[in-house]
Amino acid sequence: AFVKVPFQTELRDIPVPDLGANEVLVRVSACGVCGTDLHNARDLAKGEAVPLGHEFCGSVESTGPGVQDFRPGEKGIVENHTALARSEAAKNGDLVNSTDLYITMGQPCMAEFVKTHVMALHRSRSLSTPEAAIAEPLTVALDLVESSDIALGSTVAIIGAGPIGLMALALVKLKGAAKAVIAQPSHSKARIALARKLGADRVVEAVGLPLTFL
Numbered sequence: 001a002f003v004k005v006p007f008q009t010e011l012r013d014i015p016v017p018d019l020g021a022n023e024v025l026v027r028v029s030a031c032g033v034c035g036t037d038l039h040n041a042r043d044l045a046k047g048e049a050v051p052l053g054h055e056f057c058g059s060v061e062s063t064g065p066g067v068q069d070f071r072p073g074e075k076g077i078v079e080n081h082t083a084l085a086r087s088e089a090a091k092n093g094d095l096v097n098s099t100d101l102y103i104t105m106g107q108p109c110m111a112e113f114v115k116t117h118v119m120a121l122h123r124s125r126s127l128s129t130p131e132a133a134i135a136e137p138l139t140v141a142l143d144l145v146e147s148s149d150i151a152l153g154s155t156v157a158i159i160g161a162g163p164i165g166l167m168a169l170a171l172v173k174l175k176g177a178a179k180a181v182i183a184q185p186s187h188s189k190a191r192i193a194l195a196r197k198l199g200a201d202r203v204v205e206a207v208g209l210p211l212t213f214l
Helices: 035-044 129-133 135-146 163-175 189-197
Strands: 002-004 008-010 023-032 055-063 075-078 081-083 101-103 113-117 121-123 155-159 179-185 202-206
Touching: 002 035, 023 075, 023 129, 055 113, 055 129, 055 135, 075 129, 129 135, 135 163, 155 163, 163 179, 163 189, 179 189, 189 202
Parallel strands: 155 179, 179 202
Antiparallel strands: 002 008, 023 055, 023 113, 055 075, 075 121, 081 101
């Protein structure tokens, strides 16, 4: 699937990709819709349609000749960007600035098959298909929390009760925060209710009226 402005989707028949020695062909089981996909559909993809989807899971369809760790039928989750540990930055533990990235999300992942590197594939083990499909946004929330240096017993504010904000809410409590306050625009009562259910100590409902501006 491909998408362009304004929310136009295209289904295309594309060849099943050939595999390199260390690559894996994944049969997609489920693929989520990210905020990036919505931005592309609403504002960004004004010319040629761009690939749709990158939050996905599936099962191994086939493997390249150099792959020893996976067998057809095994279920897994795929990273968007994977440091292959060859660059100087990667060897020093600085994966963010690695220059040897394998990029899976350049192809449409809302598709029947996706090609990836064996190092980008992780077994999903006991996770259900819906759970495995949201593992990628969970890693975003986890990175956010790990980068925030949350002290034991602290109070944490989270802006936005979307999927990543709600995941961050659960994670900051596991990290040791005593209280978590989350702000969410009032248009989504479901998100506000879920924030309370997931343990928010206070939910600030952002109504968008000048009277409430600080």
